[in-house]
Amino acid sequence: MNQYSFAVHHNPCSLLHKSCSYYAVSELGQKSFSFRSINTHNLTNLIPDAENNKIINIISEIENVIAKQKRVPEFVTVDQVRQLCNLESRTQRLEYLLFLFKKEKCKIADAEKRAKKKQERELRRLEKTNDIKNIHLDYGLGRNSLLLSVRTHSMKKFYRKKLANAILFGEKIVLDLSYESYMTEKERKACVSQLNLIYSANRKNKDPFDLHFCNAKLSSNYIQYLKKCLPKFSDSLISLTNKSYMDLFPNEKLVYLSPHAKETLKEYDHSAVYIIGAFVDTVKREHHSLHKADRDEIKSYSLPLDDYIMWGAGTKSLTVNQVFEIMLVMKNTGDWRKAFAVIPNRKIRKLDKEQIANNNVPDKIFLMNTSIK
16 A cells, blocks of 8 residues: 555646546656645655654645645645755745746746747648749748858857867866755755856857866766756766865865955966855855865955946845856956956946046946936
8 A cells, every 4th residue: 555645747737737636656756746735644754754843834834825825836746845844944935835836837838838839830831831832942041042051960069179179278167066965956956057057158168168067976866957957968078076176186276266255366377276166055145165165275265346346236146157157258368347247237336427427436347327317
């Protein structure tokens, strides 16, 4: 007799408008069940180590959000329920349910877009087949063209050649993946998305870095999700290892980039191996990267943001991919102003014309305030 009796589906996005069937959960994380079917018995079986009071509180919160018709997912996986129960506060649990709701809606929208595009392709194919009377030359991709088409396969070979050249002769940069235990599931997925952006920006650059992903727990779900999200990870020419950067490079060349470091980086050193912590911290903002650099006894520097930027609204924190793109531009140009152009405009202060006319403007990066006439 199976101990779980949730309403299970292989693909929740395609079955949201269909009736639910009841089966046993045989593959954790591979199937999903109705969120509204969760009860105390289910949670006790999923998390036997949890206290009864906590389970009762979580069930009460779930019933409350369902009664108030708040935005919650229709279907969740067993792993997502466990992650929900492991969160400490009620606010974090509500935010996680909202995150799962948005994620589910995005999957549904993507499925609808794919179905619509497939239908449009079928219509175009039928129009092309039926249009037998059109005998004149029809220029365009796929028919007749005066230009040579550059195919996707050719572009991928071009990018791979640059990455292979970077491995042999390029400068090295390290992404430290040792912060998995400090992040929630939502933060881990955000970090994986940023690592994906790093790979994309690096392969398209004229002079890319040789990427090293160090301190990785190769068997963890975090790394498996990273391999799943990066297109053809085995062909990406990224060095993914569970070894420390201390074992791969000389200590005197290592420089850890930490926003909490006391010294700022004045000039880019082409002989150094810079380390960026792959860490998304949306709440606590602790000094993990600085403490890690101190324990490893390597140099640590912060970026000279305040020396070049007039900060506006929002925080001064940057994402992992933004820090990487800044170092990529610095490697190619050596100009901090050009490098800090990757910072979003919403973080930079806007000045009106009077301040600029009165020369009351520091020698920093700012935006023209076009809302004032």
